[in-house]
Each structure stands twice: as C-alpha cells, then as structure tokens.
Amino acid sequence: MNPSDYQKTKDSFITYMKSRAFTQNSIRSRLIIFRIYWKWLAKENLEVEQVTYNELLGFMKWCSNNGASQRTIQNYIGTIKHLYEHFIREGKATKNPATDITIKGVKRKVLYHIIEPHELHALYNNYPATSLQQSRSRVILGMLVYQGLKTFELGMLEVNDINLREGKLNVKGSARSNSREMKLEAHQIMDIYDYVLKVRGELIQMDTKRKAQAKEETSKLFIGEGGTCYSFSNFMTQVMVTVRKLNPNVLNAKQIRTSVITKWLKMYNLREVQYLAGHRYISSTESYLHNDMEGLQEEVQQFHPVG
Incomplete structure (x- = not known):
C-alpha cells in the first residue's frame, strides 16, 4: 500500500468524523484504531476499500491473537464501521463489511424492568x-x-x-x-x-x-x-x-x-x-x-x- 494513501485516507476520515460531531477525544481514540487497522491491511497486502466480511473476521482473529479483549475488538469494529460508512458516502465502497459483525462474549447492556x-x-x-x-x-x-x-x-x-x-x-x-x-x-x-x-x-x-x-x-x-x-x-x-x-x-x-x-x-x-x-x-x-x-x-x- 502506498504510504501517501494512509495520510489521505486519515485526513478524509477526520473530516468525516468532524462532520458527524465526534468529540476531539473520540477522534483521537478512533485514529489509534485506524492506525492499527492500517497496519494489519499492509501486513495482509489488502486495499482498504475492498476488504470483505471474511477478511474482516481475519482482522478480528489477528487482534485476538495479539491479546485484544472482546470488548476492545468490539470498539475496533465500531470504528471500522464508521470508516466504511465514510467510504460509501465518498463512493469508494458499495458495502460495509462490518455491518453484520457481532462480537460474542461481550457483556450485554443492562436489562431493565419494562414500565407498561x-x-x-x-x-x-x-x-x-x-x-x-x-x-x-x-x-x-x-x-x-x-x-x-x-x-x-x-x-x-x-x-x-x-x-x-x-x-x-x-x-x-x-x-x-x-x-x-x-x-x-x-x-x-x-x-x-x-x-x-x-x-x-x-x-x-x-x-x-x-x-x-x-x-x-x-x-x-x-x-x-x-x-x-x-x-x-x-x-x-x-x-x-x-x-x-x-x-x-x-x-x-x-x-x-x-x-x-x-x-x-x-x-x-x-x-x-x-x-x-x-x-x-x-x-x-x-x-x-x-x-x-x-x-x-x-x-x-x-x-x-x-x-
């Protein structure tokens, strides 16, 4: 992958996140995830816009093998979902490979007694x-x-x-x-x-x-x-x-x-x-x-x- 592509994609992703009113702290943390994801893409020699659902499962396995918890992987996938939503808006992708991914083993949200x-x-x-x-x-x-x-x-x-x-x-x-x-x-x-x-x-x-x-x-x-x-x-x-x-x-x-x-x-x-x-x-x-x-x-x- 061309190193200049990293900076261009990063800059455009920042613009997208600002347009969605992400806070500075949120942008900063998501850029860390973006960098980790890009590192894996380079290792696998994959083009970021063309990653498939199965290849994304490979990224999750790689994260797990490197000690990431299920909660951490869930956060990674959340950011990657936003990245591909950005690509779809830009016309660089037609599908979001992260849409149907669910992370097992993550504690569910609190269940409430329903008020009728x-x-x-x-x-x-x-x-x-x-x-x-x-x-x-x-x-x-x-x-x-x-x-x-x-x-x-x-x-x-x-x-x-x-x-x-x-x-x-x-x-x-x-x-x-x-x-x-x-x-x-x-x-x-x-x-x-x-x-x-x-x-x-x-x-x-x-x-x-x-x-x-x-x-x-x-x-x-x-x-x-x-x-x-x-x-x-x-x-x-x-x-x-x-x-x-x-x-x-x-x-x-x-x-x-x-x-x-x-x-x-x-x-x-x-x-x-x-x-x-x-x-x-x-x-x-x-x-x-x-x-x-x-x-x-x-x-x-x-x-x-x-x-």
Missing part, C-alpha cells in the same frame, strides 16, 4: 405542575415517555425545534444518534404551548446573578431562572425525584426510554422503530428485542416456575 404504557401515561398525568420549575419538568417528562428522547437530546433542543401548529418535534442528529421528526401527543401540546409561550418567559424574567449569560443561551428550549442554561442533568434530577415518588419502580431515564422503545417494537417494524429511536444501526434497535424477551422469561419464571 399505562404506567408511563399515569406518570405524565399525575406529575404536578404548580410551579414554573414543575411545569418545565412535566414537559421534559412528556418527551421522555412519549418520544423516548435521550437526556442529551433533550438538552440540545431549541425553541425552533417545536412546531406546535403541526404538533411535531424536530430532534437534531449527533455523533450518537440520527435526526428525526416526531409526532407530539395531543395531550402534550397544551403543556408545551403553555411552557413555550408563558412559563419559559417567566423563567427568563427571574433575577439571577447569571443573567448576563442568558442573552447567549435563550435559544435553548429548557432553561433555568434568568434564562440560564444549567447542566441539563440538574433538570433531570428534579424530574426523576418526583417520578420515583409517583412510581418507585422507575429507576432512571434510560429505563423509561427502554420501555418506550419496547412498546414501539410491538407496534411498528424494526426500521420504523430504528427511525423513531434515532439509532444509527439496526443492531441497536434489535438489542431492545432481547430486553423484551428477557422480561418475558422473567414473568414466565415468576408466575409459572418450572420444577
């Missing part, structure tokens, strides 16, 4: 909204239980992402998720309308020592007193403290999202759920099927124990 749709609905309906802060929290909760948004996605939302006339929410994409347009539930719209046109304005008017910062951050949908944008985790803490009082079985926002996606899987096909969840890869959506099956098995054992 009627329980999620009850959380929203019973959430108090007697103060400005509670009104804000109720809107946040609604986007958790009906749109299944991630915490960081909620924190990224801006006022212009809400289309009350059409009852839609625009969720921007990031390095971790795809953009999508989501339907708001009818019973959400009035609360959001009240928050955007009244509550949010009253929060901005509240005096705080950080009011100067407000001028720069008032485009954010969820703001604190004086228009300041605190760490969104502070808002989520307020939401979850009240939620756990309403339903002690709720552990965190991830559990709520898992429950929402599991509900979608019973209503729509995998591709539709992938879009709604903002997943970059269908495998991410499929992992929630496993959570649902585990939950079903637990129920069978609880009510119909064998032996």
Whole structure:
C-alpha cells in the first residue's frame, strides 16, 4: 500500500468524523484504531476499500491473537464501521463489511424492568405542575415517555425545534444518534404551548446573578431562572425525584426510554422503530428485542416456575 494513501485516507476520515460531531477525544481514540487497522491491511497486502466480511473476521482473529479483549475488538469494529460508512458516502465502497459483525462474549447492556404504557401515561398525568420549575419538568417528562428522547437530546433542543401548529418535534442528529421528526401527543401540546409561550418567559424574567449569560443561551428550549442554561442533568434530577415518588419502580431515564422503545417494537417494524429511536444501526434497535424477551422469561419464571 502506498504510504501517501494512509495520510489521505486519515485526513478524509477526520473530516468525516468532524462532520458527524465526534468529540476531539473520540477522534483521537478512533485514529489509534485506524492506525492499527492500517497496519494489519499492509501486513495482509489488502486495499482498504475492498476488504470483505471474511477478511474482516481475519482482522478480528489477528487482534485476538495479539491479546485484544472482546470488548476492545468490539470498539475496533465500531470504528471500522464508521470508516466504511465514510467510504460509501465518498463512493469508494458499495458495502460495509462490518455491518453484520457481532462480537460474542461481550457483556450485554443492562436489562431493565419494562414500565407498561399505562404506567408511563399515569406518570405524565399525575406529575404536578404548580410551579414554573414543575411545569418545565412535566414537559421534559412528556418527551421522555412519549418520544423516548435521550437526556442529551433533550438538552440540545431549541425553541425552533417545536412546531406546535403541526404538533411535531424536530430532534437534531449527533455523533450518537440520527435526526428525526416526531409526532407530539395531543395531550402534550397544551403543556408545551403553555411552557413555550408563558412559563419559559417567566423563567427568563427571574433575577439571577447569571443573567448576563442568558442573552447567549435563550435559544435553548429548557432553561433555568434568568434564562440560564444549567447542566441539563440538574433538570433531570428534579424530574426523576418526583417520578420515583409517583412510581418507585422507575429507576432512571434510560429505563423509561427502554420501555418506550419496547412498546414501539410491538407496534411498528424494526426500521420504523430504528427511525423513531434515532439509532444509527439496526443492531441497536434489535438489542431492545432481547430486553423484551428477557422480561418475558422473567414473568414466565415468576408466575409459572418450572420444577
């Protein structure tokens, strides 16, 4: 392989990662993996754009023989998936050889007890909204239980992402998720309308020592007193403290999202759920099927124990 090809490919891959909003640390770590992969390609005398699924399995075996753990190999394959997505965008490849690769022996994501749709609905309906802060929290909760948004996605939302006339929410994409347009539930719209046109304005008017910062951050949908944008985790803490009082079985926002996606899987096909969840890869959506099956098995054992 021509040494100049390495630098050209590296530079174009960096441009791709920046376009997908990868952090500097993430880019740095993925470039280390890129260098390891390129070393193997040179050893095998393979052209990077033409690597096949079977050849990629050979790379995984080479990594394992050199002491890499299954978790490490999983990270390597994740970066290689992005590399070939970049090639496909550039027209340098037609298939991603890493798409169907699954690493065995890696600990699965935490499985959550599924909160039923009627329980999620009850959380929203019973959430108090007697103060400005509670009104804000109720809107946040609604986007958790009906749109299944991630915490960081909620924190990224801006006022212009809400289309009350059409009852839609625009969720921007990031390095971790795809953009999508989501339907708001009818019973959400009035609360959001009240928050955007009244509550949010009253929060901005509240005096705080950080009011100067407000001028720069008032485009954010969820703001604190004086228009300041605190760490969104502070808002989520307020939401979850009240939620756990309403339903002690709720552990965190991830559990709520898992429950929402599991509900979608019973209503729509995998591709539709992938879009709604903002997943970059269908495998991410499929992992929630496993959570649902585990939950079903637990129920069978609880009510119909064998032996």
